Amino acid sequence: MITEETNPAEELETTPTPPQETPAEEAEAVATAEETPAPAEVAAPAEVVFPVVEEKAVEFPVLDLSNATKESILAFYEQLKAILQASASSANFKKVDELTKEVRTVWEAIKQGERADALAAFKAGNEDSEEGFSFKGDEISQQIDAISAFIRTERSAFFSNMEKLREKALEGKTRLINELRTLVDSDDNSDPAHVNASFKAFKKIQEEWKGLGSVQGPMNQTLWQSYHALVDRFYSNRSIFFELLELDRKKNLQAKEAIATKLESLAAEISKGGALQKLLKEAEELFEEYKHIGPANRDDNESLWTRVKKSLDVLFEQKRAINDAQKQVFEENLKVKREIGDLMKHYANFTAANISEWNQASKAVLALQEQWNNLKGGLPREGGKEVSHNFWSDLKTFFKHKSEFFSKIDAERKANLAAKQLLIDQVNGIVETGTITPEVTQMVIETQKKWKEIGHVPEKQKESIYAKFKAACDAYFNLTREKGKNAKDVEFEANLEAKQAILKEMEAMLKDPSLLASLGEKKAAWDAIGFVPRNNVKAIQESFRTTWNALIDLARTQPKEQLAAWGFELKSLSSESNSGGEEKKSASPDARKKIQALENDIAVLTNNLEFFAKSKNSDKLRAEVEKKIAQAEKELEKLKKD
Secondary structure, eight states, X not given: OOOTTOOHHHHOOOOOOOOEEOOOSSOOTTOXXXXXXXXXXXXXXXXXXXXXXXXXXXXXXXXXXXGXXXXXXXXXXXXXXHHXXXXXXXXXXXXXXXXXXXXXXXXXXXXXXXXXXXXXXXXXXXXXXOTTXXXXXXXXXXXXXXXXXXXXXXXXXXXXXXXXXXXHHHHHHHHHHHHHHHHHHTOOTTOHHHHHHHHHHHHHHHHHHHHSOOOOSTHHHHHHHHHHHHHHHHHHTOGGGHHHHHHHHHHHHHHHHHHHHHHHHHHHHHHTTOOHHHHHHHHHHHHHHHHHSOOXXXXXXXXXXXXXXXXXXXXXXXXXXXHHHHHHHHHHHHHHHHHHHHHHHHHHTOOOSSHHHHHHHHHHHHHHHHHHHHSXXXXXXXXXXXXXXXXXXXXXXXXXXXXXXXXXXXXXXXHHHHHHHHHHHHHHHHHHHTOOOHHHHHHHHHHHHHHHHSOXXXXXXXXXXXXXXXXXXHHHHHHHHHTTHHHHHHHHHHHHHHHHHHHHHHHHXXXXXXXXXXXXXXXXXXXXXXXXOGGGHHHHHHHHHHHHHHHHHHHTTSOHHHHHHHOOOOXXXXXXXXXXXXXXXXXXXXHHHHHHHHHHHHHHHHHHHTTOOSSHHHHHHHHHHHHHHHHHHHHHHHHHHO
């Protein structure tokens, strides 16, 4: 079999040597030279195996290990199972072993990951105890393991059966040699009845010998020589059978001539461009039959062997020519694949801190893999195995590192999910108590700030976790709305406290310019806070304006590079600026209640608007909320004018 890592020159067998003739161990004293038949031939060479060019009779599946899933692995194993069920052969089993070697590693990693997840879930529900834990996997996992076990069982049975057949052949041929030796040693040529019986026994041994399969290994040569030596003695010791022997040799001559003619026909066909593998296989079968035919006369044997060898030389010469061409292709493939392997080696130690860089590297790696796979033909034995091993090892290492990176990301996102769930539980706990105080409101507002500071969560839970948090916040602020004006005042007081805290942090910047880097963040935080009590609007706004303008003047004295790094706009606020809430106009009690209700609605809606995730569904919800805010603002403006 010629593989990617095989040197075709090393696959060639030498042309078989002809069967050799040995002299009779004993000659009949009463027989003349003319009467004595030629002794039986003894085949000197070991069993000849013809090299063949392997054709891809079976198309094996290919599995992309970088994107392997349980479903793709199951489909992969099902195809291998179908191939083995349709054609169980040594070559096919070896190919399946080769294909499943890397897959088993990936599959075991997937199973271990699922088991770890199952164990974690079990321990979470059992006070962190593993007692009683059992993991069998889902139906797909069980199917994969079942097919894998089937392949192992079938492989074992197949090779076990082959070994049994060889053992049976060895046992049978050893037994026949012993029987033949007993027959030869006890032969009595003086008794015609005994002569006839022994000849029948001899022919029976011959027929049984031909029916037994070949014996691989060094014993084949020994058995073959022993058998033919005993055959030679049997004929040599029996002058009474000279005539029968001659007839038998004439029959053998006819059979060998027929095979020689067929081999000549095959040689002529291959010279015309016939299919090499088919012709070599047929030639192998014919030569195997030729070896097992008994001897003809010595002169006839020599002439027949000349014809057979000439035909075999033609077949082998064509084989050598093909192998030489293949060798050149293999060497060129080795050069190209070595270059691809050098590029892949760079990615074996690749590392990055963000997903986009890993994705870009993955595209490059997969492109190299595609180049590798698209290069048709094999590799020479020398150097090819190492290059192939290094390439796939580096590829595997890259995806191992990538998997570790994304596992870390997943762990962080799971931790973020748990942190956000804790915030949801906190807000829900507040809603359940029904307590509405400035401190509680401030707590909810701080919870919303913490929510924004927490990083990403797993993509599957992104929408649902946000929906839960929004519902909890909405529930609290709806509760404050139900409490009426007092609840509104509580919220406004909390907003005032929050703004006063920001003012203190900004005033500290006047003493320490290094703190100016967070000035933009303080402005954003100030603008995000809702309305304050009406009586405090002007004072708090004026304090903010004065402090802000002083900080802007201070920032303008800093180096330009520092300003660019901070990234906020150096723009002063005029006395007409109205950041941080607007002063409410006097109105009737009913109008004030409506104004307060609308302002509360706008504040809640505006606050919640910031928490919408970036998705198609959230975009739709965002549009609806923005529409409600616009309607409320329009109504509010009308009430204030009235």
